[in-house]
Amino acid sequence: MSASIVGVLALQGAFVAHERALRSVGASTLQVRISADLDKVQALVMPGGESTTMSKLLVSSGLFDVLADRLHDGLPVFGTCAGMILLATEVLDGREDQRSLGAIDVSVRRNGYGRQVDSFETDIPVTGLSNPFHAVFIRAPKVERLGAGVEVLAECEGVPVLAREGSVTVASFHPELTPDARLHEQFLRHHHII
């Protein structure tokens, strides 16, 4: 119905996999690397990857402040893994110079689930989905504190792994790594993009 374009932050990380998932549920996508790209999108996905690398590239590309403004104005955004770290109000075990956008009131610990040898996958129930979702955790960040306004959409062993506050949705895991695009669809439907 609409000409809405969903941006995928393409500075570094799993942006191609997110584009594939978004397209599979009917969205038009655009890779976002500079602020002129961001001007064209009505929603944004921030992928997994290396959050310290992305933090630097957000600053050097001039995207950081423009993105902060768009988030403040309510741009729907879905951040997975490193994307969640970049959206959090507080990052534990980050680098001193690492910047985050403070768009959702959570504290996350980088690599909170450990290194690659500790990475795992498991099925988790998700609010709004009739069947469990197969979640892949890779050097995943761990949520250690939630603000009062944050709604938990899924937990893994009692720890929130999918959460939403206003226009911002975050996941510790990687919904883009499996063919199941239900979380992308849920995000887009929630914000009336599809």
Place this chain on the structure above:
Amino acid sequence: MQVKRGLAEMLKGGVIMDVVNPEQAKIAEDAGACAVMALERVPADIRRDGGVSRMSDPEMIEGIKAVTTIPVMAKARIGHFVEAQILQALGVDYVDESEVLTPADEAHHIDKYAFTVPFVCGATNLGEALRRISEGACMIRSKGEAGTGNIVEAVRHLRSILGDIRKITQADSAELFQWAKVLQAPLPLVQEIAETGKLQVPLFCAGGIATPADAALAMQLGAEAVFVGSGIFKSNDPAPRARAIVEATTHFRDADILAKVSRGLGAPMTGIGMDDTTKFAERGW
């Protein structure tokens, strides 16, 4: 398998830098590397010194792990599955079964399915890439010619791999049997390429990247991320060059940004020609 393969997805669009000590690892992380490769000598020095080149001392790998928060990779010799077992026990995030080290086995590569740690392997052509994938590699990189600062071999390997993939997508079903025979690769993997038009694991570039333009060239040719070995720490001024290569890998199609980040980086590593060079790329079967 998603867990093993997934980390390579996270490294896409990034730069993995060779480092030989914690100080270099800090410089790499400060510059925006998405991972570091911990090794005792960069390929240029391995080339110069000769002799047998082996897995790094665990103490040195642990020293690098201790100062970085980004993924740490390390190299094992081709076929040396015990070196790989040790690297897995050390908790490294990726093992590179690498032709840069002296091969330990002249017929067999490591059975990579036997490990929980993911592996990256080098390839010079599509057949080699598919044989490594059939052994369980989660990422393929061009071999290039490590330690030369000369991009020509990496370009040859990327063009060979990606060119044959393009041809296979045009082949009919009978021709795929012939492709499998010529490539000495498992038929199902060839059939899968005909269907998808891509390798089933990410394809990165390694071997000879010395400048931001080299990195962008590899990305425009179709690599999904780059490894930089000697190119950073054998240059005059490593930190700004490392930052510039990170920028160039992200903005690989934006010539204005490439022009900006290529300025004033000092001398790159001194490259060497291919004529009197030992070809590391010929190691691997």
